[in-house]
Amino acid sequence: MQTVHIEFMVNGKEVALDVPAGATALQVIREMLGLKGSKEGCGIGECGACTVVVDGKAVNACLLLAAQLDGCRLLTVEGLADPAGLHPLQEKMIEHHAVQCGFCTPGVLMSSYALFAEKANPKREEIVAAVAGNLCRCTGYQQIITAIEAAVPGENR
Amino acid sequence: MNRDCTYHRPSTLAEAVDYLATKGGETTIIAGGTDVMVDLRAGKLERRNLLDVSRLDELRGIRLEGEKLVVGAAVTLAEIHRSPLLANHAPALQKCARNFASAQIRNKATIGGNVGHCSPCGDTIPPLVIHQAEMVCTGSSGQRRLPITEVATGAYRCQIARDEIITAFVLEPVGADFADFQKIGRRQALAISRMSMAAMLNQDQEGRITMLRLALGACTPTPCRLRLVEEFLLGKKPQPALLMQAGELLAEQMIAITGRRSSIIYKEPAVQGLFRRILSPVACHD
Numbered sequence: 179m180q181t182v183h184i185e186f187m188v189n190g191k192e193v194a195l196d197v198p199a200g201a202t203a204l205q206v207i208r209e210m211l212g213l214k215g216s217k218e219g220c221g222i223g224e225c226g227a228c229t230v231v232v233d234g235k236a237v238n239a240c241l242l243l244a245a246q247l248d249g250c251r252l253l254t255v256e257g258l259a260d261p262a263g264l265h266p267l268q269e270k271m272i273e274h275h276a277v278q279c280g281f282c283t284p285g286v287l288m289s290s291y292a293l294f295a296e297k298a299n300p301k302r303e304e305i306v307a308a309v310a311g312n313l314c315r316c317t318g319y320q321q322i323i324t325a326i327e328a329a330v331p332g333e334n335r
Numbered sequence: 336m337n338r339d340c341t342y343h344r345p346s347t348l349a350e351a352v353d354y355l356a357t358k359g360g361e362t363t364i365i366a367g368g369t370d371v372m373v374d375l376r377a378g379k380l381e382r383r384n385l386l387d388v389s390r391l392d393e394l395r396g397i398r399l400e401g402e403k404l405v406v407g408a409a410v411t412l413a414e415i416h417r418s419p420l421l422a423n424h425a426p427a428l429q430k431c432a433r434n435f436a437s438a439q440i441r442n443k444a445t446i447g448g449n450v451g452h453c454s455p456c457g458d459t460i461p462p463l464v465i466h467q468a469e470m471v472c473t474g475s476s477g478q479r480r481l482p483i484t485e486v487a488t489g490a491y492r493c494q495i496a497r498d499e500i501i502t503a504f505v506l507e508p509v510g511a512d513f514a515d516f517q518k519i520g521r522r523q524a525l526a527i528s529r530m531s532m533a534a535m536l537n538q539d540q541e542g543r544i545t546m547l548r549l550a551l552g553a554c555t556p557t558p559c560r561l562r563l564v565e566e567f568l569l570g571k572k573p574q575p576a577l578l579m580q581a582g583e584l585l586a587e588q589m590i591a592i593t594g595r596r597s598s599i600i601y602k603e604p605a606v607q608g609l610f611r612r613i614l615s616p617v618a619c620h621d
Contacts, residue, residue, distance in 0.1 A: 311437020
Protein backbone atom coordinates (compact mmCIF):
# COMPACT_ATOMS: atom_id res chain seq x y z
CA MET A 179 0.00 0.00 0.00
CA GLN A 180 1.47 3.34 -1.07
CA THR A 181 1.36 6.08 1.53
CA VAL A 182 1.53 9.77 0.78
CA HIS A 183 3.15 12.26 3.12
CA ILE A 184 0.93 15.29 3.64
CA GLU A 185 1.19 18.40 5.77
CA PHE A 186 -1.81 20.56 6.43
CA MET A 187 -3.63 22.64 9.04
CA VAL A 188 -6.45 21.07 11.03
CA ASN A 189 -8.53 23.48 13.04
CA GLY A 190 -5.60 25.86 13.33
CA LYS A 191 -2.96 23.23 14.18
CA GLU A 192 -0.31 21.95 11.81
CA VAL A 193 -0.26 18.21 11.23
CA ALA A 194 1.96 15.91 9.19
CA LEU A 195 0.67 12.47 8.31
CA ASP A 196 1.42 9.53 6.05
CA VAL A 197 -1.93 8.61 4.54
CA PRO A 198 -2.84 5.66 2.34
CA ALA A 199 -2.95 6.79 -1.31
CA GLY A 200 -6.57 5.64 -1.74
CA ALA A 201 -7.92 6.99 1.57
CA THR A 202 -10.62 9.64 1.61
CA ALA A 203 -10.23 12.82 3.62
CA LEU A 204 -13.18 11.62 5.71
CA GLN A 205 -11.43 8.36 6.60
CA VAL A 206 -8.31 10.27 7.66
CA ILE A 207 -10.30 12.87 9.62
CA ARG A 208 -12.26 10.24 11.51
CA GLU A 209 -9.84 7.33 11.83
CA MET A 210 -6.40 8.93 11.89
CA LEU A 211 -7.17 12.30 13.47
CA GLY A 212 -9.93 10.91 15.70
CA LEU A 213 -12.26 13.77 14.83
CA LYS A 214 -15.59 11.99 14.78
CA GLY A 215 -17.79 15.03 14.33
CA SER A 216 -17.75 14.70 10.53
CA LYS A 217 -20.14 11.89 9.69
CA GLU A 218 -20.36 9.42 6.86
CA GLY A 219 -23.92 9.19 5.61
CA CYS A 220 -23.93 8.14 1.98
CA GLY A 221 -20.23 8.20 1.13
CA ILE A 222 -20.98 9.45 -2.38
CA GLY A 223 -21.50 13.18 -1.95
CA GLU A 224 -25.27 13.20 -1.77
CA CYS A 225 -26.08 13.74 1.92
CA GLY A 226 -23.54 16.35 3.05
CA ALA A 227 -23.08 14.83 6.55
CA CYS A 228 -19.30 14.81 5.96
CA THR A 229 -19.11 18.48 4.91
CA VAL A 230 -15.90 20.18 6.05
CA VAL A 231 -14.36 23.50 5.08
CA VAL A 232 -11.15 23.35 3.06
CA ASP A 233 -9.41 26.65 2.29
CA GLY A 234 -12.62 28.48 3.12
CA LYS A 235 -14.91 26.34 0.95
CA ALA A 236 -17.44 23.69 1.91
CA VAL A 237 -16.60 20.31 0.41
CA ASN A 238 -17.71 16.71 0.87
CA ALA A 239 -14.88 14.99 2.78
CA CYS A 240 -16.04 11.64 1.38
CA LEU A 241 -15.27 12.81 -2.17
CA LEU A 242 -11.91 14.31 -1.32
CA LEU A 243 -8.81 12.22 -1.53
CA ALA A 244 -6.86 12.61 1.71
CA ALA A 245 -3.70 13.22 -0.31
CA GLN A 246 -5.38 16.29 -1.76
CA LEU A 247 -5.43 17.90 1.70
CA ASP A 248 -1.68 18.54 1.41
CA GLY A 249 -0.96 22.22 2.00
CA CYS A 250 -4.60 23.05 2.78
CA ARG A 251 -6.36 24.58 5.74
CA LEU A 252 -9.01 22.18 7.02
CA LEU A 253 -11.75 23.19 9.41
CA THR A 254 -14.01 20.53 10.91
CA VAL A 255 -16.95 20.99 13.25
CA GLU A 256 -14.55 20.47 16.17
CA GLY A 257 -12.83 23.73 15.22
CA LEU A 258 -15.96 25.83 15.20
CA ALA A 259 -16.27 26.65 18.90
CA ASP A 260 -13.53 28.60 20.64
CA PRO A 261 -12.55 28.54 24.34
CA ALA A 262 -15.01 31.37 24.97
CA GLY A 263 -17.92 29.20 23.90
CA LEU A 264 -19.92 27.81 21.02
CA HIS A 265 -20.02 29.44 17.61
CA PRO A 266 -23.16 31.59 17.06
CA LEU A 267 -24.29 29.04 14.46
CA GLN A 268 -24.15 26.31 17.09
CA GLU A 269 -25.94 28.51 19.65
CA LYS A 270 -28.75 29.27 17.24
CA MET A 271 -29.11 25.63 16.17
CA ILE A 272 -29.78 24.76 19.82
CA GLU A 273 -32.02 27.76 20.42
CA HIS A 274 -34.21 27.07 17.39
CA HIS A 275 -34.46 23.31 17.92
CA ALA A 276 -32.73 22.62 14.64
CA VAL A 277 -31.21 19.39 15.94
CA GLN A 278 -32.98 16.11 16.51
CA CYS A 279 -30.76 13.08 15.93
CA GLY A 280 -27.85 15.38 15.16
CA PHE A 281 -26.29 13.31 12.39
CA CYS A 282 -26.60 16.02 9.75
CA THR A 283 -25.78 18.88 12.13
CA PRO A 284 -21.99 19.03 11.71
CA GLY A 285 -22.36 19.14 7.94
CA VAL A 286 -25.08 21.79 8.06
CA LEU A 287 -22.90 23.88 10.38
CA MET A 288 -19.90 23.67 8.06
CA SER A 289 -21.92 24.54 4.95
CA SER A 290 -23.35 27.55 6.79
CA TYR A 291 -19.95 28.56 8.13
CA ALA A 292 -18.55 28.57 4.57
CA LEU A 293 -21.50 30.65 3.40
CA PHE A 294 -20.89 33.24 6.13
CA ALA A 295 -17.21 33.34 5.21
CA GLU A 296 -18.18 34.17 1.64
CA LYS A 297 -21.13 36.49 2.33
CA ALA A 298 -21.50 38.58 5.45
CA ASN A 299 -25.22 39.05 5.10
CA PRO A 300 -26.75 36.16 3.11
CA LYS A 301 -30.44 36.24 2.24
CA ARG A 302 -32.75 33.38 3.11
CA GLU A 303 -32.65 31.96 -0.43
CA GLU A 304 -28.86 32.00 -0.35
CA ILE A 305 -28.97 30.04 2.90
CA VAL A 306 -31.35 27.54 1.32
CA ALA A 307 -29.00 27.14 -1.66
CA ALA A 308 -25.95 26.77 0.60
CA VAL A 309 -27.48 23.86 2.55
CA ALA A 310 -29.27 22.23 -0.41
CA GLY A 311 -26.53 19.60 -0.35
CA ASN A 312 -27.19 18.71 3.29
CA LEU A 313 -29.94 16.20 3.89
CA CYS A 314 -31.83 16.07 7.17
CA ARG A 315 -34.25 13.22 7.71
CA CYS A 316 -35.75 14.18 11.06
CA THR A 317 -35.96 17.84 12.00
CA GLY A 318 -37.23 19.13 8.71
CA TYR A 319 -35.56 22.09 7.12
CA GLN A 320 -37.50 25.05 8.47
CA GLN A 321 -35.89 25.09 11.92
CA ILE A 322 -32.46 24.60 10.37
CA ILE A 323 -32.87 27.51 7.98
CA THR A 324 -34.38 29.72 10.67
CA ALA A 325 -31.46 28.93 12.97
CA ILE A 326 -28.90 29.78 10.31
CA GLU A 327 -30.77 32.97 9.49
CA ALA A 328 -30.71 33.94 13.16
CA ALA A 329 -26.94 33.42 13.23
CA VAL A 330 -26.22 35.68 10.24
CA PRO A 331 -23.35 37.87 11.49
CA GLY A 332 -24.99 41.08 10.24
CA GLU A 333 -28.05 40.30 12.34
CA ASN A 334 -26.05 39.85 15.51
CA ARG A 335 -23.80 42.87 15.39
CA MET B 336 -9.85 1.62 2.48
CA ASN B 337 -8.58 1.14 -1.03
CA ARG B 338 -5.20 -0.49 -0.52
CA ASP B 339 -3.95 -0.89 -4.05
CA CYS B 340 -4.11 2.74 -5.20
CA THR B 341 -1.18 4.97 -5.91
CA TYR B 342 -1.24 8.76 -5.92
CA HIS B 343 0.87 11.13 -7.93
CA ARG B 344 0.61 14.92 -8.11
CA PRO B 345 2.73 16.36 -10.91
CA SER B 346 3.81 19.97 -10.64
CA THR B 347 3.73 20.68 -14.37
CA LEU B 348 1.69 19.56 -17.35
CA ALA B 349 4.86 18.18 -18.96
CA GLU B 350 5.45 15.99 -15.92
CA ALA B 351 1.85 14.76 -16.06
CA VAL B 352 2.17 13.92 -19.77
CA ASP B 353 5.42 12.02 -19.09
CA TYR B 354 3.71 10.04 -16.36
CA LEU B 355 0.83 9.11 -18.65
CA ALA B 356 3.20 8.14 -21.48
CA THR B 357 4.40 5.19 -19.41
CA LYS B 358 1.51 4.56 -17.00
CA GLY B 359 -1.50 5.88 -18.93
CA GLY B 360 -3.03 2.43 -19.27
CA GLU B 361 -3.32 1.98 -15.50
CA THR B 362 -4.04 5.59 -14.59
CA THR B 363 -7.17 7.53 -13.74
CA ILE B 364 -6.89 11.29 -13.87
CA ILE B 365 -8.43 12.95 -10.83
CA ALA B 366 -9.19 16.63 -10.30
CA GLY B 367 -12.30 17.43 -8.25
CA GLY B 368 -12.83 13.74 -7.56
CA THR B 369 -16.61 13.98 -7.46
CA ASP B 370 -17.00 11.19 -10.03
CA VAL B 371 -13.74 9.29 -9.51
CA MET B 372 -14.22 8.92 -5.75
CA VAL B 373 -17.69 7.46 -6.22
CA ASP B 374 -16.26 4.79 -8.55
CA LEU B 375 -13.34 4.18 -6.19
CA ARG B 376 -15.69 3.58 -3.27
CA ALA B 377 -17.87 1.24 -5.32
CA GLY B 378 -14.81 -0.79 -6.33
CA LYS B 379 -15.47 0.11 -9.94
CA LEU B 380 -12.27 2.02 -10.57
CA GLU B 381 -10.18 -0.22 -12.80
CA ARG B 382 -7.18 2.02 -13.39
CA ARG B 383 -5.93 2.63 -9.89
CA ASN B 384 -2.99 4.98 -10.29
CA LEU B 385 -4.48 8.33 -9.41
CA LEU B 386 -2.93 11.30 -11.20
CA ASP B 387 -4.00 14.52 -9.50
CA VAL B 388 -4.13 17.36 -12.03
CA SER B 389 -6.23 19.71 -9.90
CA ARG B 390 -3.33 22.07 -9.14
CA LEU B 391 -1.71 22.29 -12.56
CA ASP B 392 -1.45 25.96 -13.52
CA GLU B 393 -1.79 25.01 -17.18
CA LEU B 394 -5.32 23.75 -16.48
CA ARG B 395 -6.52 26.76 -14.50
CA GLY B 396 -8.08 30.10 -15.33
CA ILE B 397 -10.77 31.64 -17.51
CA ARG B 398 -9.52 34.16 -20.07
CA LEU B 399 -10.09 35.82 -23.43
CA GLU B 400 -7.39 34.94 -25.93
CA GLY B 401 -7.86 36.97 -29.09
CA GLU B 402 -11.25 36.04 -30.52
CA LYS B 403 -11.66 33.02 -28.25
CA LEU B 404 -12.75 32.34 -24.72
CA VAL B 405 -10.56 29.80 -22.92
CA VAL B 406 -11.73 27.87 -19.87
CA GLY B 407 -9.11 25.70 -18.16
CA ALA B 408 -10.10 22.07 -17.65
CA ALA B 409 -9.54 22.23 -13.88
CA VAL B 410 -11.81 25.25 -13.46
CA THR B 411 -14.50 24.36 -10.93
CA LEU B 412 -18.23 24.82 -11.38
CA ALA B 413 -18.15 27.36 -8.52
CA GLU B 414 -15.54 29.36 -10.43
CA ILE B 415 -17.66 29.17 -13.57
CA HIS B 416 -20.67 30.46 -11.66
CA ARG B 417 -18.69 33.37 -10.19
CA SER B 418 -16.96 34.40 -13.43
CA PRO B 419 -17.98 37.82 -14.78
CA LEU B 420 -16.14 36.96 -18.00
CA LEU B 421 -18.39 33.94 -18.57
CA ALA B 422 -21.48 35.87 -17.51
CA ASN B 423 -20.68 38.26 -20.38
CA HIS B 424 -19.38 35.95 -23.08
CA ALA B 425 -20.91 32.55 -22.31
CA PRO B 426 -23.92 33.21 -20.10
CA ALA B 427 -25.55 29.80 -20.63
CA LEU B 428 -22.40 28.13 -19.30
CA GLN B 429 -22.32 30.46 -16.32
CA LYS B 430 -25.99 29.74 -15.62
CA CYS B 431 -25.63 25.96 -15.82
CA ALA B 432 -23.24 26.15 -12.85
CA ARG B 433 -25.85 27.77 -10.65
CA ASN B 434 -27.93 24.69 -9.93
CA PHE B 435 -25.21 22.12 -10.52
CA ALA B 436 -25.40 19.42 -7.82
CA SER B 437 -24.69 21.12 -4.47
CA ALA B 438 -22.45 23.90 -3.15
CA GLN B 439 -19.99 21.29 -1.86
CA ILE B 440 -19.75 19.60 -5.25
CA ARG B 441 -19.58 22.86 -7.21
CA ASN B 442 -16.54 23.78 -5.11
CA LYS B 443 -14.65 20.70 -6.34
CA ALA B 444 -16.17 19.43 -9.59
CA THR B 445 -14.38 20.63 -12.72
CA ILE B 446 -15.55 21.31 -16.25
CA GLY B 447 -12.90 18.92 -17.58
CA GLY B 448 -14.25 16.13 -15.40
CA ASN B 449 -17.84 16.88 -16.34
CA VAL B 450 -17.04 16.63 -20.05
CA GLY B 451 -14.44 13.86 -19.82
CA HIS B 452 -16.78 11.60 -17.86
CA CYS B 453 -18.97 11.57 -20.98
CA SER B 454 -22.15 11.14 -19.03
CA PRO B 455 -25.05 12.08 -21.35
CA CYS B 456 -26.34 14.26 -18.51
CA GLY B 457 -23.25 16.43 -18.01
CA ASP B 458 -24.72 19.90 -17.45
CA THR B 459 -21.77 21.81 -18.92
CA ILE B 460 -22.08 20.05 -22.28
CA PRO B 461 -25.15 21.74 -23.88
CA PRO B 462 -23.73 25.23 -23.15
CA LEU B 463 -20.39 24.19 -24.64
CA VAL B 464 -22.21 22.87 -27.71
CA ILE B 465 -23.95 26.19 -28.40
CA HIS B 466 -20.62 27.96 -28.12
CA GLN B 467 -19.17 25.53 -30.68
CA ALA B 468 -16.47 24.73 -28.16
CA GLU B 469 -13.41 22.67 -28.81
CA MET B 470 -11.76 20.49 -26.23
CA VAL B 471 -8.00 20.80 -26.07
CA CYS B 472 -5.99 17.79 -24.93
CA THR B 473 -2.30 17.22 -24.58
CA GLY B 474 -0.53 13.88 -24.80
CA SER B 475 2.88 12.47 -25.64
CA SER B 476 2.29 13.09 -29.34
CA GLY B 477 1.40 16.73 -28.75
CA GLN B 478 -1.73 18.81 -28.53
CA ARG B 479 -4.97 18.28 -30.42
CA ARG B 480 -8.41 19.83 -30.52
CA LEU B 481 -11.72 18.07 -30.78
CA PRO B 482 -15.12 19.63 -31.38
CA ILE B 483 -17.20 19.18 -28.23
CA THR B 484 -19.81 17.18 -30.13
CA GLU B 485 -17.16 14.58 -31.01
CA VAL B 486 -15.72 14.05 -27.53
CA ALA B 487 -18.13 11.27 -26.61
CA THR B 488 -18.56 8.32 -28.93
CA GLY B 489 -21.42 7.07 -26.78
CA ALA B 490 -22.63 7.27 -23.20
CA TYR B 491 -19.57 7.23 -20.89
CA ARG B 492 -17.28 6.54 -23.85
CA CYS B 493 -14.65 9.17 -24.44
CA GLN B 494 -12.39 9.89 -27.41
CA ILE B 495 -9.52 10.91 -25.16
CA ALA B 496 -6.57 8.52 -25.36
CA ARG B 497 -5.10 7.02 -22.20
CA ASP B 498 -1.99 9.15 -22.52
CA GLU B 499 -3.88 12.42 -22.93
CA ILE B 500 -5.05 15.09 -20.51
CA ILE B 501 -7.87 17.54 -21.16
CA THR B 502 -6.29 20.94 -20.64
CA ALA B 503 -8.90 23.48 -21.73
CA PHE B 504 -12.05 24.32 -23.62
CA VAL B 505 -11.99 26.96 -26.30
CA LEU B 506 -15.32 28.68 -26.79
CA GLU B 507 -16.67 31.08 -29.33
CA PRO B 508 -17.68 34.07 -27.21
CA VAL B 509 -21.12 35.26 -28.28
CA GLY B 510 -22.80 38.46 -27.30
CA ALA B 511 -26.39 37.23 -27.33
CA ASP B 512 -29.42 39.26 -26.25
CA PHE B 513 -30.71 36.19 -24.50
CA ALA B 514 -29.09 33.02 -23.21
CA ASP B 515 -30.20 30.43 -20.71
CA PHE B 516 -29.72 26.92 -19.41
CA GLN B 517 -32.56 24.91 -17.91
CA LYS B 518 -32.95 21.37 -16.71
CA ILE B 519 -35.44 18.92 -15.33
CA GLY B 520 -34.43 16.65 -12.45
CA ARG B 521 -36.13 14.88 -9.56
CA ARG B 522 -35.36 17.82 -7.31
CA GLN B 523 -33.51 21.09 -7.75
CA ALA B 524 -30.31 20.25 -5.91
CA LEU B 525 -28.21 17.13 -6.32
CA ALA B 526 -30.41 15.55 -8.95
CA ILE B 527 -28.93 14.26 -12.15
CA SER B 528 -30.52 16.04 -15.11
CA ARG B 529 -33.19 13.99 -16.83
CA MET B 530 -33.27 16.57 -19.53
CA SER B 531 -31.36 19.78 -20.06
CA MET B 532 -31.25 22.54 -22.64
CA ALA B 533 -29.04 25.48 -23.51
CA ALA B 534 -30.24 28.31 -25.71
CA MET B 535 -28.84 31.55 -27.07
CA LEU B 536 -30.71 34.01 -29.24
CA ASN B 537 -30.72 37.43 -30.88
CA GLN B 538 -33.79 39.24 -32.20
CA ASP B 539 -34.20 42.26 -34.47
CA GLN B 540 -36.37 45.23 -33.55
CA GLU B 541 -39.54 43.53 -34.77
CA GLY B 542 -38.74 40.49 -32.65
CA ARG B 543 -37.65 38.26 -35.53
CA ILE B 544 -34.98 35.76 -34.59
CA THR B 545 -31.66 36.66 -36.20
CA MET B 546 -29.52 34.10 -34.39
CA LEU B 547 -30.50 31.00 -32.50
CA ARG B 548 -28.47 28.17 -31.06
CA LEU B 549 -30.06 25.33 -29.19
CA ALA B 550 -28.62 22.19 -27.63
CA LEU B 551 -30.29 19.32 -25.85
CA GLY B 552 -28.63 17.38 -23.03
CA ALA B 553 -29.28 14.12 -21.17
CA CYS B 554 -31.91 12.83 -23.62
CA THR B 555 -29.54 11.50 -26.23
CA PRO B 556 -26.39 9.38 -25.75
CA THR B 557 -24.16 12.17 -26.99
CA PRO B 558 -24.77 15.94 -27.05
CA CYS B 559 -27.15 17.18 -29.64
CA ARG B 560 -27.33 20.55 -31.38
CA LEU B 561 -30.88 21.13 -32.59
CA ARG B 562 -30.11 22.58 -35.99
CA LEU B 563 -33.46 21.71 -37.58
CA VAL B 564 -35.27 23.67 -34.90
CA GLU B 565 -32.81 26.56 -35.23
CA GLU B 566 -33.36 26.71 -39.00
CA PHE B 567 -37.12 26.45 -38.58
CA LEU B 568 -37.23 29.48 -36.28
CA LEU B 569 -34.64 31.66 -37.96
CA GLY B 570 -36.10 34.89 -39.39
CA LYS B 571 -39.46 34.31 -37.64
CA LYS B 572 -41.15 35.91 -34.67
CA PRO B 573 -41.31 33.44 -31.77
CA GLN B 574 -45.07 33.62 -31.23
CA PRO B 575 -46.62 31.02 -28.91
CA ALA B 576 -48.18 28.99 -31.74
CA LEU B 577 -44.89 28.89 -33.63
CA LEU B 578 -43.03 27.83 -30.48
CA MET B 579 -45.56 24.98 -30.06
CA GLN B 580 -44.74 23.84 -33.59
CA ALA B 581 -41.00 24.20 -33.02
CA GLY B 582 -41.33 22.16 -29.82
CA GLU B 583 -42.99 19.36 -31.77
CA LEU B 584 -40.18 19.46 -34.31
CA LEU B 585 -37.67 19.31 -31.47
CA ALA B 586 -39.35 16.24 -29.97
CA GLU B 587 -39.32 14.60 -33.42
CA GLN B 588 -35.62 15.31 -33.74
CA MET B 589 -34.99 13.76 -30.31
CA ILE B 590 -37.06 10.67 -31.15
CA ALA B 591 -35.22 10.29 -34.45
CA ILE B 592 -32.04 9.79 -32.39
CA THR B 593 -33.31 7.75 -29.45
CA GLY B 594 -36.18 5.85 -31.02
CA ARG B 595 -39.52 5.40 -29.26
CA ARG B 596 -38.47 4.02 -25.91
CA SER B 597 -40.86 3.45 -23.01
CA SER B 598 -39.81 6.74 -21.38
CA ILE B 599 -41.00 8.67 -24.42
CA ILE B 600 -44.49 9.00 -22.93
CA TYR B 601 -42.89 11.34 -20.41
CA LYS B 602 -40.06 12.75 -22.46
CA GLU B 603 -41.99 13.88 -25.52
CA PRO B 604 -44.23 16.38 -23.70
CA ALA B 605 -41.48 17.20 -21.18
CA VAL B 606 -38.97 18.23 -23.83
CA GLN B 607 -41.60 20.41 -25.51
CA GLY B 608 -42.43 22.02 -22.18
CA LEU B 609 -38.77 22.61 -21.39
CA PHE B 610 -38.27 24.19 -24.80
CA ARG B 611 -41.25 26.53 -24.40
CA ARG B 612 -40.14 27.40 -20.89
CA ILE B 613 -36.59 28.28 -21.90
CA LEU B 614 -37.78 30.54 -24.73
CA SER B 615 -40.78 32.03 -22.92
CA PRO B 616 -38.92 35.25 -21.96
CA VAL B 617 -38.39 36.07 -25.65
CA ALA B 618 -41.80 35.01 -26.97
CA CYS B 619 -43.67 37.62 -29.02
CA HIS B 620 -47.29 38.11 -28.11
CA ASP B 621 -48.38 40.47 -30.90
